[in-house]
Amino acid sequence: MSIQEKVCIRVLGSMIGYAAAEITKFDEDFKNKLEGYEEVIQWKIGDDIAYYTTIKDKTITSGDGIAANPTITLEIDDVSEALNVLIGKSDMSALIGKINIIGGDPQKLLTFSLIMQTVREYLEDLMNQEV
Amino acid sequence: MERKEFHAKVMFYMMCKSLEEIAKVDEDFQDEIEEFEAKIQWNIVNFKGALVFDKGKFAFVMDDEIEDPDVKFIIDDVDIALAMFKGELDGPSAYMSGDLQIEGNLQAAMMYGSLSDFIAEYLEPIRQPE
Numbered sequence: 001m002s003i004q005e006k007v008c009i010r011v012l013g014s015m016i017g018y019a020a021a022e023i024t025k026f027d028e029d030f031k032n033k034l035e036g037y038e039e040v041i042q043w044k045i046g047d048d049i050a051y052y053t054t055i056k057d058k059t060i061t062s063g064d065g066i067a068a069n070p071t072i073t074l075e076i077d078d079v080s081e082a083l084n085v086l087i088g089k090s091d092m093s094a095l096i097g098k099i100n101i102i103g104g105d106p107q108k109l110l111t112f113s114l115i116m117q118t119v120r121e122y123l124e125d126l127m128n129q130e131v
Numbered sequence: 132m133e134r135k136e137f138h139a140k141v142m143f144y145m146m147c148k149s150l151e152e153i154a155k156v157d158e159d160f161q162d163e164i165e166e167f168e169a170k171i172q173w174n175i176v177n178f179k180g181a182l183v184f185d186k187g188k189f190a191f192v193m194d195d196e197i198e199d200p201d202v203k204f205i206i207d208d209v210d211i212a213l214a215m216f217k218g219e220l221d222g223p224s225a226y227m228s229g230d231l232q233i234e235g236n237l238q239a240a241m242m243y244g245s246l247s248d249f250i251a252e253y254l255e256p257i258r259q260p261e
Contacts, residue, residue: 007152007253015145022137087257126138 001046001079009079010064012086013043013051017062020119024059030118034058037115039108042070046079055115072104072112088120135209140178140193142216147182147191149250154189160249164189169239172200175212182243202240205232218251 024031034055041053052067053060076082078098084090092113101109153160164184171182174196181197183190206212211230214220222244225231233240 002256003156004253004256007149007156008256010152011145011148011254012257014148015141018144018148019137019141022140026137083256122134122137123141126141 005079005083006046006049009045009049009083009086010051012083013045013049014062014064016086016116016119016123017051017053017060019123020053020060020116021062023119023122027118030115031058033115033118034060037108037111039072039104039112040067040070041112042067042073044073044075045082046077049079055112070103072109073102075100075102088124133209135213136176136178139175139209139212139216140180142213143173143175143178143180144193146216146247146250147180147193149253150182150189150246151191153249153253157249157253160246161187163246163249167239167242169201169236169243170197170199171239171243172197172203174203174205176207176209184243201236202243203232203234204240205234206230222247 024034035058038056039054041055042050043052044050050066051062051064052070053062054067076095076099078095081090081094081098085092085094154164165187167184168186169184171184173180173182178194179196180193181191181195181200183192183197206215206225208230211220211225215222215225215231220230222231222240226233
């Protein structure tokens with residue numbers, strides 16, 4: 001894994017979390033999708049990339065590092081594939097068999113995936129252009 | 132919030148976060164900012180954010196205005212902001228055309244501008260994924 005890839009994953013992971021938090025401020029439909037959803041999702045990518053997403057009370061926050069009490073942990077060893085998913089070059093199915101899910105309800109993970117799909121739609125025309 | 136304004140805000144966040152991450156890992160970048168001391172305010176349409184370089188340390192704030200900034204960048208057109216963040220329009224050209232207003236210490240503004248080369252280098256995998 002190159003240092004560039006590490007930086008890109010950290011930046012993109014954080015940016016997606018920030019974007020999701022912002023969308024809850026102006027999109028009521030999106031906010032309502034979060035109703036009753038309460039999870040702390042921990043991401044671990046490669047050896048040393050960790051960040052988490054917290055969804056509670058119809059708000060989203062994110063942070064770097066290890067969360068105190070994650071309800072779901074997603075471990076991905078293949079950094080390059082994770083980067084491809086983050087930039088939209090591959091979809092989540094590319095991670096099937098490469099992602100280790102620890103704890104949590106698979107159904108809630110599916111709900112989370114649908115939530116993130118809305119975020120991706122908001123960012124789509126942005127991600128499809130150069131940054 | 133209009134989608135373009137949302138995009139500009141996200142791009143601004145991405146620029147700040149990139150600088151924060153690069154500052155952790157790149158010795159050349161660390162050398163560049165070792166003596167750099169500047170508070171840089173951005174006002175983009177309805178959004179305000181700021182970057183603070185403090186002799187080797189870097190921090191940023193969103194949705195806020197810092198006191199006594201050394202430099203203030205003001206953009207009234209969200210399309211201009213997006214073009215700049217996407218690398219389609221460079222800062223000096225935007226400044227010369229009047230689309231980007233710069234108030235305060237121009238030297239600090241230029242120093243800050245030179246740091247954007249690091250962002251372009253580090254985000255290359257996003258531009259041209261293998």
